[in-house]
Amino acid sequence: MDTKQKITPIKDIGEFALIKRLLKKFSKKNPNTIKSWGDDAAIIDFKNKQTVISTDLLVEGIHFDRNYTPLKHLGYKSVIINLSDIYAMNAKPTQIVVSIAVSATYSVEALEELYEGIYLACEKYQVDLVGGDTSSSHSGMTISITAIGEVEKEEVVYRNGAKENDLICVSGDLGAAYMGLQVLLRENEVFKTNPNLQPKLEGYDYILERQLKPEARKDIVDLLKRAKIKPTAMIDISDGLSSEILHICEQSKVGCLIYEEKLPIAKETQDIGKEFNLAPSIPALNGGEDYELLFTVPLKYAEEIQRYPEISIVGHIVKKEKGNHLVSNDNKLFPLEAQGWQATNA
Numbered sequence: 001m002d003t004k005q006k007i008t009p010i011k012d013i014g015e016f017a018l019i020k021r022l023l024k025k026f027s028k029k030n031p032n033t034i035k036s037w038g039d040d041a042a043i044i045d046f047k048n049k050q051t052v053i054s055t056d057l058l059v060e061g062i063h064f065d066r067n068y069t070p071l072k073h074l075g076y077k078s079v080i081i082n083l084s085d086i087y088a089m090n091a092k093p094t095q096i097v098v099s100i101a102v103s104a105t106y107s108v109e110a111l112e113e114l115y116e117g118i119y120l121a122c123e124k125y126q127v128d129l130v131g132g133d134t135s136s137s138h139s140g141m142t143i144s145i146t147a148i149g150e151v152e153k154e155e156v157v158y159r160n161g162a163k164e165n166d167l168i169c170v171s172g173d174l175g176a177a178y179m180g181l182q183v184l185l186r187e188n189e190v191f192k193t194n195p196n197l198q199p200k201l202e203g204y205d206y207i208l209e210r211q212l213k214p215e216a217r218k219d220i221v222d223l224l225k226r227a228k229i230k231p232t233a234m235i236d237i238s239d240g241l242s243s244e245i246l247h248i249c250e251q252s253k254v255g256c257l258i259y260e261e262k263l264p265i266a267k268e269t270q271d272i273g274k275e276f277n278l279a280p281s282i283p284a285l286n287g288g289e290d291y292e293l294l295f296t297v298p299l300k301y302a303e304e305i306q307r308y309p310e311i312s313i314v315g316h317i318v319k320k321e322k323g324n325h326l327v328s329n330d331n332k333l334f335p336l337e338a339q340g341w342q343a344t345n346a
């Protein structure tokens, strides 16, 4: 998918020239970045704020498949998934470090594509790339990104603060990224049996974008701050709503009731669900990679939260003894299970 005219082998230009070439467009955005890349280590000054750190590893063949992942999208997404974790702490990401291991099948131009995606994410979310490491690899590519951020001590939101009667809220909509992946996998299979067939991707724009170019919900963190609503617990949805709400419930020592009819599911996701013979609540509950925020707020905010179209109330917190359940559209009670998302696209 990455069409390249020029192909420069990485070994032709050397590691430091490569890094310089990849990073030449990046500019400093945060005054707390005291020393960026170029020395033995970066320096950040957080003054009296708390420092928030999260890291993720993406391995070719496990987390992404080069056949249907454009490198620019891969770069963008690999930053986003890290920023999403920082926002889920109710914090502000300010820096990232990026480490890559690449085999000789990747050219300098291919890495420029990857870094173009990383650059776009840094611009959009105003974070500084302050360092990393580069290595060769025997097979494929591995990307490890660490995001660093800051937060006032009293603003931090953990997974463990949900209380009985709190409302369970979700940003955006769920299940689209999973359905996007199913379309990509289907077309990849068709391509493998007949490389002359063009992939049929028209009409699937929304779900493909959700899979290939997700966003982190900075806007929701900002909105809640403006509304002076501090969630009691929060987590980002990388493994499906079921698995994430169970994390909150376990750490908060509470139970939950989720209503199937309240799940936010885009029209596109519902339509594709029919094509794949899948009830749309299945990917919404158990699909992966939505990168929406799941959070709980005290009941007194019900009216205020309902004013925001980008937030849905999907249920409420109950006593631990009542367990964790889904109320289906036909009003039956099902125990919620952490089917989660297997990080194996292969």
Ligand code: ADP
Pocket (backbone or CB within 6 Å): 016, 019, 023, 036, 037, 038, 039, 040, 041, 098, 099, 100, 129, 130, 131, 132, 133, 134
């Ligand atoms: P060292 O020998 O100390 O590991 P390197 O030569 O690997 O230093 O890196 C030089 C500088 O470039 C460092 O500031 C490092 O953080 C940065 N850097 C190295 N690889 C990358 C990369 N893939 N992306 C961003 N910055 C990088």
Ligand code: MG
Pocket (backbone or CB within 6 Å): 132, 133, 134
């Ligand atoms: Mg190094």
